[in-house]
Amino acid sequence: MDKLTIGAQPLMFPMPAVLVGSNVNGKANYMAVAWAGVANMAPPMLCVAINHVRHTYKGIEENGTFSVNIPSSSQVVETDHCGMVSGAREDKSAVFETFYGKLKTAPLARECPVNVECKVFQKVDCGSHVLVIGQIEEVHVSQDCMTDGHPDISKVDPIIYSFGDSGYWKVGEKIGKGFSVGRSYKKE
């Protein structure tokens, strides 16, 4: 298949749209983040790429804690708002109802079906953004989003963010089971 080169860009498909929360001067602040992923299994860690200038980053520096909140597709407006407006200019503390878990300085957005509490493990300054690696201290999931003891992606209904068109998407259909469908692979 013919290919086009499109230049070095921070491209990844799919990207999530999550809300990173921190307390800045004691007030909860949430920002939209698409550059987020899993960093480690044992101990469990997440990582998020945060621009130095973000108000949320001030709170991460201040407390050494933050949260990653996974919104549902029904919260796309609130999520985008938190990605367009800085807490440095406008108070975003009332966009979500905040609660606290184990970490008393990592604000958790109650309306989001999944909330992950993180303690900063390490920060890697990559240039424009700091890759903040957080050790997960606790995970909260809305009861109605669980199936057989696990968070259920179809119930959580997370938002997918797409590179290029800056679109918000919903999760599509299940196409197979991991560590399983590969068994039917046949070498040509």
Ligand SMILES: Cc1cc2nc3c(=O)[nH]c(=O)nc-3n(C[C@H](O)[C@H](O)[C@H](O)COP(=O)(O)O)c2cc1C
């Ligand atoms: C969908 C979306 C994804 C974003 N992803 C990131 C990201 O991964 N890292 C980042 O530093 N900023 C990202 N932003 C920009 C911040 O969310 C935005 O600058 C926000 O206003 C920062 O808020 P704060 O200054 O209150 O922290 C994203 C914005 C949107 C709309």
